[in-house]
Amino acid sequence: MAAKRFASLLFGNSMRAVAVSAQRNARKFYSAGALLAATGGAMMGTAMIVAKDPIGLDDEEMKINIEEFMCQPITDMNTLEKSEEMMHKMELLCMQLQGQLCRELERIEGTTKFRVDRWLKCEQIQGGGVTCIMEDGAVFERAGVNISVVGGKLRSEAVRAMNSQGRELPEDEEMEFRAVGISSVIHPRNPMVPTKHFNFRYFEVIPELSERQWWFGGGADLTPYYLDEKDVKHFHCSYKAACDLHGPSYYRRFKKWCDDYFFIKHRCMGRGVGGIFFDDFKSKNIDACFNFVKSCSKAVIPSYIPIVNKHKNDGYGLREREWQLTRRGHYTEFNLLYDRGTKFGFSTPGARHESILMSLPPRAAWHYCHNPEPSSKEGQLVEVLRNPKDWASV
Numbered sequence: 001m002a003a004k005r006f007a008s009l010l011f012g013n014s015m016r017a018v019a020v021s022a023q024r025n026a027r028k029f030y031s032a033g034a035l036l037a038a039t040g041g042a043m044m045g046t047a048m049i050v051a052k053d054p055i056g057l058d059d060e061e062m063k064i065n066i067e068e069f070m071c072q073p074i075t076d077m078n079t080l081e082k083s084e085e086m087m088h089k090m091e092l093l094c095m096q097l098q099g100q101l102c103r104e105l106e107r108i109e110g111t112t113k114f115r116v117d118r119w120l121k122c123e124q125i126q127g128g129g130v131t132c133i134m135e136d137g138a139v140f141e142r143a144g145v146n147i148s149v150v151g152g153k154l155r156s157e158a159v160r161a162m163n164s165q166g167r168e169l170p171e172d173e174e175m176e177f178r179a180v181g182i183s184s185v186i187h188p189r190n191p192m193v194p195t196k197h198f199n200f201r202y203f204e205v206i207p208e209l210s211e212r213q214w215w216f217g218g219g220a221d222l223t224p225y226y227l228d229e230k231d232v233k234h235f236h237c238s239y240k241a242a243c244d245l246h247g248p249s250y251y252r253r254f255k256k257w258c259d260d261y262f263f264i265k266h267r268c269m270g271r272g273v274g275g276i277f278f279d280d281f282k283s284k285n286i287d288a289c290f291n292f293v294k295s296c297s298k299a300v301i302p303s304y305i306p307i308v309n310k311h312k313n314d315g316y317g318l319r320e321r322e323w324q325l326t327r328r329g330h331y332t333e334f335n336l337l338y339d340r341g342t343k344f345g346f347s348t349p350g351a352r353h354e355s356i357l358m359s360l361p362p363r364a365a366w367h368y369c370h371n372p373e374p375s376s377k378e379g380q381l382v383e384v385l386r387n388p389k390d391w392a393s394v
Contacts, residue, residue: 097182098132141189146183177204185358194224214286215281221276222273227377232273268386
């Protein structure tokens with residue numbers, strides 16, 4: 001029942017209402033692999049996921065004013081508005097989401113604004129991107145929202161790495177690739193406000209002697225420093241509502257995938273309390289997959305901004321700040337040791353290292369053999385990180 005209420009809130013009572021309802025609610029509610037990571041975005045992945053047929057989302061939502069973007073898109077705007085290519089549809093979605101999220105975060109922050117860096121590549125990888133970064137704000141110590149629109153020749157080692165994860169790409173021929181995606185990490189200043197990460201991406205390869213292959217990937221996850229079960233339930237129900245519009249098993253599968261992927265092996269606990277994660281998402285109908293990604297993108301703002309507004313003025317002391325920095329250290333460990341996109345990004349020639357490192361917190365701490373008391377608030381969080389819950393049913 002909770003998921004149904006969130007679906008009604010986020011997406012309206014009919015699929016035609018998805019675009020209008022989500023946009024209104026967002027305003028009303030709150031005052032590849034690695035190649036994208038290497039160039040400023042994020043991609044990860046393994047096994048194939050098959051999408052259902054489209055339910056009939058209204059494409060009018062994609063016709064938006066360029067003034068809603070943070071800057072000019074990488075592709076010419078006339079092309080984006082008229083093209084039916086998925087690369088262009090996805091770029092338009094990313095630009096729209098980036099603009100909406102950045103302006104909402106600026107509204108909360110007040111005086112601190114995003115620095116907008118529109119960059120172009122002219123080396124082994126072609127294309128460009130838009131990196132938006134906010135640092136040292138009163139509410140957000142660092143918030144980054146990055147878009148990459150890239151293409152070029154797929155290196156043989158990249159092909160082998162992809163095939164080792166379950167894909168079946170030809171390794172004996174050169175292939176063109178194109179990729180577009182958006183990735184974001186928000187690190188708040190107040191320890192009572194959780195960190196949020198999300199990314200959505202589209203990737204395609206064009207072999208010389210065989211058919212084009214394509215897939216989507218993405219997800220969203222939450223990393224609290226102090227546990228508020230109502231917040232976690234709200235976050236999970238928001239994404240469950242998006243998943244349920246497209247398949248009754250999507251949330252359960254993608255929630256488990258998220259728990260498994262964002263796991264810090266050497267600490268035997270999750271990076272956070274999870275969310276959803278999916279990759280190699282494809283079917284015979286590419287629009288079905290794109291519609292699912294659009295539904296997930298609409299949950300980005302309403303799943304998180306109410307939590308920020310609820311806790312941004314909560315009181316805290318040195319103990320809470322130190323725990324936040326310690327947990328940020330764990331966050332950093334995962335990103336540098338286990339995240340496939342980050343690791344591959346650093347090994348890719350021409351990588352934009354500043355964009356890759358945008359995901360890391362600006363400050364973190366490590367304390368020798370630090371183990372919080374099980375009965376403490378910190379210990380209660382650790383227990384949940386080691387034993388994930390079915391939050392949508394709590």
